[in-house]
Amino acid sequence: NAGVTQTPKFRVLKTGQSMTLLCAQDMNHEYMYWYRQDPGMGLRLIHYSVGEGTTAKGEVPDGYNVSRLKKQNFLLGLESAAPSQTSVYFCASLKRGGTGEQFFGPGTRLTVL
């Protein structure tokens, strides 16, 4: 099992460009999350999903959109990137009613110039 994977690992964007980060999990987990982590900071929840076809806003959703068309994939989109979105993005998944452990992807390091 690959667990949680993220694509790409690194990306550099110019201000105003758009991109999509892909998160995939092969554990059949119902819940998926997108976090951002700024240098020396904690994890801030951007958006989450409790199942296929459903998404909801987290703590810092502005400037991001998400989609969960398939249970195993959770996409995070930046429509018009800004330097303030320079961060490391982590995806995570969690099995509803499971042990409670949240499984993280390896992260995507995004720089917006």
Add this chain to the structure above:
Amino acid sequence: GENVEQHPSTLSVQEGDSAVIKCTYSDSASNYFPWYKQELGKRPQLIIDIRSNVGEKKDQRIAVTLNKTAKHFSLHITETQPEDSAVYFCAAYYTSGTYKYIFGTGTRLKVLA
């Protein structure tokens, strides 16, 4: 809303000494309390967890204690080693079907050789 307070934000100890990190949670429904370790440039990974029906759990040099009445839980690392240097996050979660996974703000532990 629900939150988890974590202290201290940074902690420096001499190699071989003990380290203690403390968290306080607000949601009395929480019944699962994990601790994640994040090494530099890596993803957070679960190192130990405790459920609300247990007061203490130990795994080699690490232990977690829980005081449900006071809504406190703590991570104890004994005989610290340089490889224990990392950021540690506590979290609180209610395993019966909710998505809400509340992380603490993190503690940067430095073990000085």
